Amino acid sequence: MNAGVNWTGYKTIVRKEVSRILRIWAQTVVPPAITMTLYFIIFGNLIGRRIGEMGGFDYMQFIVPGLIMMSVITSSYGNMVSSFFGAKFGRHIEELLISPLPNWIILGGYVTGALARGMMVGTVVMLISLFFTRVEVQYPLIMISVLLLTSVVFAMAGMVNAIYANKFDDIAIVPTFILTPLTYLGGVFYSISLLPEFWQKVSAFNPIFYMVNGFRYGILGVSDVPIGWAYAIMGVFGVLLAGLCLWLLHRGVGLRS
Amino acid sequence: MKFTRIISALTLRTGTQMNALQVNNLKKTYANGVEALKGISLDVKEGDFFALLGPNGAGKSTLIGIVSSLVNATSGEVKVFDASVQQQRSKAMSYIGLVPQELNFNQFEKPLEIITNQAGYYGIGRKIAQQRAEKYLRQLQLWDKHDKISRELSGGMKRRLMIARAMVNEPRLLILDEPTAGVDIEIRRSMWEFIREINQNGTTVILTTHYLEEAEELCRNIAIIDRGEIIQNTNMKSLLGTLDVETFVLDIREPLTAAPQVDGMEIKLRDEFTLEASLPKQKSLNALFESLGNSGIHVLSMRNKANRLEELFLRLVDKGGKS
Secondary structure, X not given: OOHHHHHHHHHHHHHHHHHHHHHOHHHHOHHHHHHHHHHHHHHHHHHHHHHOEEOOEEHHHHHHHHHHHHHHHHHHHHHHHHHHHHHHHOOOOHHHHOOOOOHHHHHHHHHHXXXXXXXXXXXXXXXXXXXXXXXXXXXXXXXXXXXXXXXXXXXHHHHHHHHHOOOOOHHHHHHHHHHHHHHHOOOOOOOHHHOOHHHHHHHOOOHHHXXXXXXXXXXXXXXXXXXXXXXXXXXXXXXXXXXXXXXXXXXXXXXXX | OHXXXXXXXXXXXXXXXXXXXXXXXXXXXXXXXXXXXXXXXXXEEOOOEEEEEOOOOOOHHHHHHHHOOOOOOOEEEEEEOOEEOOOOHHHHHHOEEEEXXXXXXXXXXXXXXXXXHHHHHOOOOHHHHHHHHHHHHHHOOOHHHOOOOHHHOOHHHHHHHHHHHHHOOOOOEEEEEOOOOOOOHHHHHHHHHHHHHHHHOOOEXXXXXXXXXXXXXXXXXXXEEEOOEEEEEEEHHHHHHOOOEEEEEXXXXXXXXXXXXXXXXXXXXXXXXXXXXXXXXXXXXXXXXHHHHHOOOOEEEEEEOOOHHHHHHHHHHHHHHHO
């Protein structure tokens, strides 16, 4: 199949995904903006004043990277899982399955759509944070690359969930019982140094912990883990999930009889 | 695309047309153990208008699913023109347009959006995609609905939308899985005209339908599939030629209490004003009317009990079931 066909197909999937995100903006962009505003007011402003400094920064400044990352993870994952499962449930995924597009283009198109939502929401949350505190980005390239890689990893995790899901309940289980606890325990609201040694070791098994810290390093210049670890974890998960998604699409698991 | 059409036309004229579809010893057993296809083989020539008939659960949709890569075959091979569906999926799919039995478009999108997106999946740029979408929506009398949410369209409009979508990549092989189900007769006939014209322009058409009148009206060749096996694969004319007995329903003027006896024909009394006459193919209708006239029976009107293909279909499928 020639590159022109693949490129046009890719653009079409991305356009379709982005127009879906914008069409239902009240479900895609507004809720995280409201939730994060409440986090900034309650945790950052009201409680944060009593907490004082963390990691050498105001508590409000400290939680900004974590809250941005939390909203990006939730949005990227949520976009992929709802859009792909919706297409599967409504059977319009067949439009793509019968087309000449290879699986990697389908995966790439949907991941880019999820990435677009992640970046939109991340930008909105960052702008909201500016109403509450000053943020000076220390390493812009690290900040952007960690954000993009995290979004891609969770988009692909969302696709795996969507492929295996048979009903709408199945797409709520992972975010509720796995994603949210891992995010809250991933150092969004605290530095790992506050935890007892045992829980510090347990946290080391949480991939979100590395991503949040990688992003915090990009913005504030501080991190509980070396930045190389964050990239390594994201790289490994990225490669594994990409391989898994392509294998599932190739086998037609949950998609082809 | 035009070049392909010219080549198609030339090969048709020179009689060297290739197979648009080639199915070899195709088997499909689902995970629950159901054997949907038991090693079927089938060829459809380029340019053909081909009917694929069979009762519910016969394996038609499984076959179409495998051809369009929505179902994985257990064994066997399927080729669309020169490309194997299993080995060269992308190339094979680029030749196909599919109108499935079930609605499978996003009902929250608009028809124009649905069709232009589908074109994009085939590598067709936005500008040409929109021109084609308009062309096919107009031809299928849907242009005035192009900006409406698809969910609001009627059942017949949704079916026509799927035909327009299947045409946007101007496929060499158009597969229609019960395209006129639930569509009123007027729209159905206009859809027939549209599909017939598509076929005359060089596109090979494979049609499955429960309206046997539709298959008889449109198709040149036919395969009947039953319980995962092909029980008949021939051209429509020779199949209809095998029909040795035809049954007519006669409405009569005066009431009868018993069916009249006519030599060489079987006549039944359906009710006091209706007779059912089964005639061997070699018997003339004049003989029937003469005998009825001699018995003082006045025939007001007459019609076929079932259409010819329907009679044959029922016999073939019934025979398959009893064997």
